Amino acid sequence: xSATDDRGPGQRVAPTIRDVARLAEVSIGTAxxxxxxxxxxxxxxxxxxxxxxxxxxxRPNDLAxxxxxxxxxxxxxxxxxxxxxxxxxxxxxLEERLADQGxxxxxxxxxxxxxxERQHLDQLMGKRIDGLVVTARxxxxxxxxxxxxxxxxxxxxxxQADDPDALSLVPDDEGGAVxxxxxxxxxxxxxxxxxxxxxxFDAVRLRRSGYARTLAASGLPARPDYYLPGAWSExxxxxxxxxxxxxxxxxPDALFCGNDQIARGAADALRERGIDVPxxxxxxxxxxxxxxxxxxxxxxxxxxxxxxxxxxxxGESLLAMIAGKRxxxxxxxxxxxQVRGSSQPDDKDKGARRHSNAVHERxxx
Amino acid sequence: xSATDDRGPGQRVAPTIRDVARLAEVSIGTAxxxxxxxxxxxxxxxxxxxxxxxxxxxRPNDLAxxxxxxxxxxxxxxxxxxxxxxxxxxxxxLEERLADQGxxxxxxxxxxxxxxERQHLDQLMGKRIDGLVVTARxxxxxxxxxxxxxxxxxxxxxxQADDPDALSLVPDDEGGAVxxxxxxxxxxxxxxxxxxxxxxFDAVRLRRSGYARTLAASGLPARPDYYLPGAWSExxxxxxxxxxxxxxxxxPDALFCGNDQIARGAADALRERGIDVPxxxxxxxxxxxxxxxxxxxxxxxxxxxxxxxxxxxxGESLLAMIAGKRxxxxxxxxxxxQVRGSSQPDDKDKGARRHSNAVHERxxx
DNA sequence: TTGAAAGCGCTAACAA
DNA sequence: TTGTTAGCGCTTTCAA
Numbered sequence: 011x012s013a014t015d016d017r018g019p020g021q022r023v024a025p026t027i028r029d030v031a032r033l034a035e036v037s038i039g040t041a042x043x044x045x046x047x048x049x050x051x052x053x054x055x056x057x058x059x060x061x062x063x064x065x066x067x068x069r070p071n072d073l074a075x076x077x078x079x080x081x082x083x084x085x086x087x088x089x090x091x092x093x094x095x096x097x098x099x100x101x102x103x104l105e106e107r108l109a110d111q112g113x114x115x116x117x118x119x120x121x122x123x124x125x126x127e128r129q130h131l132d133q134l135m136g137k138r139i140d141g142l143v144v145t146a147r148x149x150x151x152x153x154x155x156x157x158x159x160x161x162x163x164x165x166x167x168x169x170q171a172d173d174p175d176a177l178s179l180v181p182d183d184e185g186g187a188v189x190x191x192x193x194x195x196x197x198x199x200x201x202x203x204x205x206x207x208x209x210x211f212d213a214v215r216l217r218r219s220g221y222a223r224t225l226a227a228s229g230l231p232a233r234p235d236y237y238l239p240g241a242w243s244e245x246x247x248x249x250x251x252x253x254x255x256x257x258x259x260x261x262p263d264a265l266f267c268g269n270d271q272i273a274r275g276a277a278d279a280l281r282e283r284g285i286d287v288p289x290x291x292x293x294x295x296x297x298x299x300x301x302x303x304x305x306x307x308x309x310x311x312x313x314x315x316x317x318x319x320x321x322x323x324x325g326e327s328l329l330a331m332i333a334g335k336r337x338x339x340x341x342x343x344x345x346x347x348q349v350r351g352s353s354q355p356d357d358k359d360k361g362a363r364r365h366s367n368a369v370h371e372r373x374x375x
Numbered sequence: 376x377s378a379t380d381d382r383g384p385g386q387r388v389a390p391t392i393r394d395v396a397r398l399a400e401v402s403i404g405t406a407x408x409x410x411x412x413x414x415x416x417x418x419x420x421x422x423x424x425x426x427x428x429x430x431x432x433x434r435p436n437d438l439a440x441x442x443x444x445x446x447x448x449x450x451x452x453x454x455x456x457x458x459x460x461x462x463x464x465x466x467x468x469l470e471e472r473l474a475d476q477g478x479x480x481x482x483x484x485x486x487x488x489x490x491x492e493r494q495h496l497d498q499l500m501g502k503r504i505d506g507l508v509v510t511a512r513x514x515x516x517x518x519x520x521x522x523x524x525x526x527x528x529x530x531x532x533x534x535q536a537d538d539p540d541a542l543s544l545v546p547d548d549e550g551g552a553v554x555x556x557x558x559x560x561x562x563x564x565x566x567x568x569x570x571x572x573x574x575x576f577d578a579v580r581l582r583r584s585g586y587a588r589t590l591a592a593s594g595l596p597a598r599p600d601y602y603l604p605g606a607w608s609e610x611x612x613x614x615x616x617x618x619x620x621x622x623x624x625x626x627p628d629a630l631f632c633g634n635d636q637i638a639r640g641a642a643d644a645l646r647e648r649g650i651d652v653p654x655x656x657x658x659x660x661x662x663x664x665x666x667x668x669x670x671x672x673x674x675x676x677x678x679x680x681x682x683x684x685x686x687x688x689x690g691e692s693l694l695a696m697i698a699g700k701r702x703x704x705x706x707x708x709x710x711x712x713q714v715r716g717s718s719q720p721d722d723k724d725k726g727a728r729r730h731s732n733a734v735h736e737r738x739x740x
Numbered sequence: 741t742t743g744a745a746a747g748c749g750c751t752a753a754c755a756a
Numbered sequence: 757t758t759g760t761t762a763g764c765g766c767t768t769t770c771a772a
Contacts, residue, residue, distance in 0.1 A: 024503065024524055026765055037743045042767060049768090052741060067524075072501040073447060074765035077438045077748050084502075087482075098463065102484050109483070109491075114498055117452075117482035118474070119467050126474075133479055136437040137449075138389065244670040271670070278643075301666065305609040305636070391749055402759045407751060414752090417757060439749035442764045 025066045034062040045070070076138070085141040085328060086116040086134035088127060088155070090169075095299065096317060097145045100167050103321025104143060104328075111329060113140070131158060141328045145169050149180040150212045163331030167324045168317070170340055177327055178340045181315035183213045186345030187220025190266050190294040190313050193347055195228045197292055197355075199264035203236035205250040205276060206268025214239060214268060217296065221266055236262060240272075247275025255283060263291055264353075270295040270302035270312055277306050277352060292353040298346075308351030315345050390431045399427040410435070441503070450506040450693060451481045451499035453492060453520065455534075460664065461682060462510045465532050468686025469508060469693075476694060478505070496523060506693045510534050514545040515577045528696030532689045533682070535705055542692055543705045546680035548578045551710030552585025555631050555659040555678050558712055560593045562657055562720075564629035568601040570615040570641060571633025579604060579633060582661065586631055601627060605637075612640025620648060628656055629718075635660035635667035635677055642671050642717060657718040673716030680710050 031041040036055060043049035044059035045068075062068075076082040085108060091097035105115045116137065118130035134142065135158055142162055144155055146169035154173035155164065170178035194202050204221045207214050218237065225232055238253065240246040247267060255261050267273035273295030280287050287293055287308060295303065298314035320343050327337055396406040401420060408414035409424035410433075427433075441447045450473060456462035470480045481502065483495035499507065500523050507527055509520055511534035519538035520529065535543035559567050569586045572579050583602065590597055603618065605611040612632060620626050632638035638660030645652050652658055652673055660668065663679035685708050692702055 024500075027767095028765075038766085039744070039768080040742055043742090046767080050741060055741080069497065069500050071442070071503060071765050073438050073442045073503055074748085075767080077436070077442055077750090077764090078766055078768090080748070082438060084481075094463070098459070101482070105482060105484055109495065109498070112498065114481050114483075114502060116449075116479050117466070117470060118479075119470055130474065132434065133474070133477065135389075135434050137479060138436060138438055271666075275670075305640075392751095393749075403750085404752085404760070405758055408758090411751080415757060420757080436749050439764085440751080442749085442766090443751055445764070 025068045030063045030068050034059045082138040084114045086139045087143040088118045089145045090122045091147040099317040100321035103318040104325045107325030140332050165324050165328050177337045182342035183216035184220035186313040187217040188224050189347040191224035194264040201262045202264040203262040204266045205238045207242040209239045244271045244275030247272035248279040251276045251279035265293045267295045270297045270299045274302050274306040288353050298348050311350045311353040313345050390433045395428045395433050399424045447503045449479045449504050451504045452508040453483045454510045455487045456512040464682040465686035468683040469690045472690030505697050530689050530693050542702045547707035548581035549585035551678040552582040553589050554712040556589035559629040566627045567629040568627040569631045570603045572607040574604045609636045609640030612637035613644040616641045616644035630658045632660045635662045635664045639667050639671040653718050663713050676715045676718040678710050
């Protein structure tokens with residue numbers, strides 16, 4: 011059943027403080043003091059006001075309050091991820107952190123369309139947001155958002171821009187790669203290949219750099235034929251394994267993959283070739299995307315970018331900026347390694363977790 | 376580099392209409408008329424005001440405007456999906472539709488915690504939202520949200536509640552199953568098994584019902600051993616195939632799976648047994664989740680719940696309700712079938728798309 | 741301890 | 757055609 015009919019707009023008239031005052035037989039000023047627990051008031055009066063307010067379901071109008079204080083207690087978040095896998099945990103954590111402080115979040119999806127972005131921005135400025143968060147599907151540099159009233163706190167998360175007044179928060183991709191490859195080296199692997207995504211991604215270049223750096227630091231040779239950039243897909247993971255394990259080549263004994271989809275494709279391809287994971291070849295992926303890591307056989311070890319933590323950090327910073335602190339520049343937040351069966355010969359999937367304690371901060375490059 | 380220092384809150388003072396009026400040397404009332412394109416004004420005056428406004432970057436304060444009109448031009452959306460796969464397309468489409476009308480969306484995540492939900496609701500009431508959307512991770516019935524000012528337009532999407540004044544929008548799971556199974560029957564399959572999720576889900580019961588109904592309508596027997604409820608995972612899909620294709624049993628020639636993960640697991644298991652998909656066994660999944668359908672070998676045919684369309688419809692209905700129309704009850708929105716290689720013997724993955732034209736509307740059960 | 745009133749930024753009704 | 761003003765709901769001085 012689906013009923014429709016129009017009786018005109020429901021007369022939703024929320025009670026005002028004036029109503030409370032009238033019923034409690036006090037002045038508006040007194041009612042305000044009572045409800046805001048400030049000013050000197052007789053306890054009796056205070057109680058009566060509060061009592062009445064509760065009875066009639068009074069809820070102060072934030073709009074009026076904001077107008078008065080010129081603090082809207084709202085922030086905007088503009089995303090270009092079409093709200094996908096990456097921005098979601100970030101947004102969720104951010105929203106959680108801000109809701110704690112009574113700050114509400116306007117959600118705007120720009121779908122990589124600059125026109126929509128401007129439109130949203132204009133709307134948000136009209137709402138007099140106290141801060142702005144910009145996020146994306148990839149952590150690469152983007153043109154700074156704007157223009158808008160100077161002084162608005164802006165944080166880019168999983169995204170970065172050349173904005174001297176804004177803060178950018180991105181994962182430490184290079185450090186994550188170091189974690190992964192060090193782990194493989196620690197298992198005694200010496201022929202570690204790197205299958206990864208398209209080179210136009212910052213993440214690909216940074217992760218490769220961490221890979222190369224760790225090999226060098228471990229005294230292992232850098233073999234150009236062991237570096238395979240391609241696509242972010244399972245199919246590419248399978249193809250790459252086809253190449254690496256072709257007859258007549260020296261086969262790798264470990265794979266560091268640029269994401270979990272590649273890693274899973276690789277695991278599937280190896281199994282089909284009768285190559286045991288992790289005994290013959292250990293695998294570590296990237297993203298720690300549960301959908302992939304759990305479904306893979308064996309479950310995938312993977313680098314976690316800790317997107318939730320990034321979201322919380324973004325919230326924290328934004329609150330500080332709203333409070334008047336000036337924060338800017340680029341911060342790279344540490345990744346973590348989650349070890350599972352694909353790189354853990356003995357007791358599979360114990361879920362041991364290694365933390366990178368060092369916070370890596372370096373300049374945007 | 377990451378710089379921090381506190382110079383106190385940046386004095387962000389947005390220009391007001393008073394500023395515009397002063398600079399344009401007119402009264403506030405005149406400025407207002409000019410900017411809002413109403414009232415009779417000399418073209419010259421109008422132009423001057425607009426000119427000045429543009430120069431100083433004037434943007435009307437929606438807060439003040441809202442206070443005056445008692446229309447906040449905002450709606451709240453409370454989700455319990457921890458913003459996942461299902462609510463995302465819905466929210467995105469909804470936001471898009473509402474942004475068109477200048478309505479901004481407050482995003483609140485309640486993570487299935489009633490306390491957080493109430494807290495968010497209270498905040499939203501304070502913001503004087505014009506409407507509310509509630510969404511979830513599964514389309515099952517939930518307790519009605521509230522209480523709050525009566526008359527607030529409420530739409531449940533991918534979620535439903537016994538609220539006589541609210542509208543609930545859910546996918547037509549049964550119809551989707553009919554589409555899938557009819558398709559398999561149309562391919563000449565006669566032994567169609569159904570591997571699906573936990574029976575506590577409404578979706579599982581409804582899809583089963585569509586499955587059973589279609590078998591009956593096609594004169595095919597309902598074999599109890601061909602119905603396998605379990606978990607929503609790839610592992611279950613693989614296990615179920617193990618059961619169905621055990622030696623000494625009559626094997627199915629088609630599988631209708633309750634979601635794409637199950638379907639993919641099943642496809643993997645069949646391939647490993649040397650059973651050809653779709654020649655020996657055709658497969659149709661549910662959700663049309665690209666991550667799964669595309670990575671599967673062969674690519675999966677799947678039922679699409681058209682979540683984006685649900686989001687748009689929710690936006691549409693909400694706008695109508697805000698405009699005063701009363702809409703309530705439960706609406707089931709049609710699913711679509713996307714045919715790919717897993718059920719298409721000849722030319723694989725042509726992406727032919729069949730639409731169910733009938734809109735199924737029935738009472739909540 | 742309480743009341744009165746100004747003002748936040750804007751719109752709309754009414755005067756001029 | 758333009759100006760004046762009340763009022764949206766709230767907080768915060770300042771008086772009483």
